[in-house]
Amino acid sequence: MSSNSSSDGTSNHEVEFYSSSGASPPASGDGAAFPSVDDSTSSLLPSFGSKPISPEDVSDVADAADAITTLPFEPTWWPSDQLLLLLNHVHDVYLPAYPYAVTIGVTTLAARLLLFPIYAAGQRNSSRMAHMQPEMKKIMDATPKQPDQATQQKVMAQTRALWRKYDCNPMKGLVVPLASFPFFMGMFFGLKKAPDYFPDLLSSGGLFWFTDLTQADPLMILPVLSAGTFLVMTELTKDQMMSSDPVRGRNMVNAMRALAIVMVPLTAYFNSAVLCYWVTNNSFTMGQSLFFKLEPVKKMFGIWDPPKPVPGQETKGLFDEVQKLMAQKEEEVNALAEERIKAHNEIVAKQKKVRQSLMKKEGLKKKGEK
Numbered sequence: 001m002s003s004n005s006s007s008d009g010t011s012n013h014e015v016e017f018y019s020s021s022g023a024s025p026p027a028s029g030d031g032a033a034f035p036s037v038d039d040s041t042s043s044l045l046p047s048f049g050s051k052p053i054s055p056e057d058v059s060d061v062a063d064a065a066d067a068i069t070t071l072p073f074e075p076t077w078w079p080s081d082q083l084l085l086l087l088n089h090v091h092d093v094y095l096p097a098y099p100y101a102v103t104i105g106v107t108t109l110a111a112r113l114l115l116f117p118i119y120a121a122g123q124r125n126s127s128r129m130a131h132m133q134p135e136m137k138k139i140m141d142a143t144p145k146q147p148d149q150a151t152q153q154k155v156m157a158q159t160r161a162l163w164r165k166y167d168c169n170p171m172k173g174l175v176v177p178l179a180s181f182p183f184f185m186g187m188f189f190g191l192k193k194a195p196d197y198f199p200d201l202l203s204s205g206g207l208f209w210f211t212d213l214t215q216a217d218p219l220m221i222l223p224v225l226s227a228g229t230f231l232v233m234t235e236l237t238k239d240q241m242m243s244s245d246p247v248r249g250r251n252m253v254n255a256m257r258a259l260a261i262v263m264v265p266l267t268a269y270f271n272s273a274v275l276c277y278w279v280t281n282n283s284f285t286m287g288q289s290l291f292f293k294l295e296p297v298k299k300m301f302g303i304w305d306p307p308k309p310v311p312g313q314e315t316k317g318l319f320d321e322v323q324k325l326m327a328q329k330e331e332e333v334n335a336l337a338e339e340r341i342k343a344h345n346e347i348v349a350k351q352k353k354v355r356q357s358l359m360k361k362e363g364l365k366k367k368g369e370k
Contacts, residue, residue: 073197079186084194091201100205100213101276104191108280111183116288120301122176123292126240127304128168134307135162184281191273206272213273222275223267229282231260236289239306 075081091103139158143151163169195202195214202213210217217223234256242249267275291297298305 071196079182080188080190080193083183083186084190084197087190087194088198088201099207100202100273101207101210103205104273104276105280108187108277109284112281112284112288115180115183118176118179119288120292120303122173123240124302125168125172127306128166129170129173130240131304131307132162132166132168187277187281188274191277192271194273195271202271202273206276210272210276213276214271216269217272217275220264220268222272222279223264223270226267226275226278226282227260227263229279229286230263231257233282233285233289234260236286236293242306 073084075085087100087103087107090107091098091100095103095106136159139155139162143155147155199214204211206213209219210222234253238249238253241252267278292301292303297303
């Protein structure tokens with residue numbers, strides 16, 4: 001039987017390859033020899049006596065991968081981080097047996113109940129400001145555009161007297177937004193980033209059709225509910241917005257109606273945790289607005305009914321204001337044209353007089369020469 005390799009360790013097949021291709025084989029002992037089939041497959045196949053990979057090992061690897069992608073939660077003093085800590089505390093201590101969506105709803109309702117006295121005081125102040133507005137407008141209309149120091153002091157004294165008369169103050173209108181803004185924005189930004197820090201807690205913390213709070217609502221029900229409750233809330237509070245200034249109030253109501261329609265596509269891809277908070281918050285506002293319309297409640301908190309329209313004062317919308325501005329502009333253009341025509345006629349009349357006087361002088365001159 002013939003040998004399968006040459007004296008330098010090169011196989012007969014390699015000799016035939018190099019002789020046919022004209023290339024020189026690698027030198028012996030330099031580590032550049034081709035690996036054998038056994039050597040190349042030994043690194044790919046499991047060794048003798050190795051154990052098969054169990055499903056537990058696969059799950060451990062998946063958990064390790066999730067741990068790498070999950071961001072560590074390092075809370076700061078920002079309201080969004082503190083509200084996330086509050087939500088997790090409420091869920092772990094008081095509502096461990098309920099989904100995380102219930103925790104969001106309960107925490108939102110509790111916060112709105114704590115803010116209720118501030119909203120009631122704001123409602124009282126705004127209703128009285130609306131009744132004060134006609135008298136305040138008379139004072140401002142009677143004030144010259146460039147008042148002197150004495151006039152300014154007089155106007156301030158009259159304004160303070162009106163505040164005491166109606167027991168209201170414009171600065172009190174800032175209390176409600178300043179008190180509710182940190183909670184509203186903190187909940188929004190906190191729940192928006194919550195899936196990055198607590199994916200396991202939120203992925204199974206939903207309700208009904210939205211079981212995963214880290215994802216958008218697959219049926220688009222939550223965005224529609226959020227926009228719908230916002231629209232109803234606007235319709236319930238439009239009388240209050242239009243009571244002090246009908247024109248600006250009507251424009252604001254129309255803008256909020258348009259915003260309610262635009263909200264559906266804008267919030268379609270928000271995670272369900274944020275929309276769960278918005279629907280709860282808007283629903284509470286709707287109920288609060290209906291509660292403030294009850295006569296016993298208005299009497300209890302000193303909330304006045306919206307003032308009746310001033311006789312002779314028409315409530316105009318944005319389109320009417322635009323028409324008024326266009327009419328004023330047209331009047332200004334027509335007046336300018338009339339002034340130009342008048343100036344032109346005066347110049348022509350002066351030129352005619354000068355021409356007549358020159359003609360008279362020429363006539364007298366000719367008579368003198370004769």
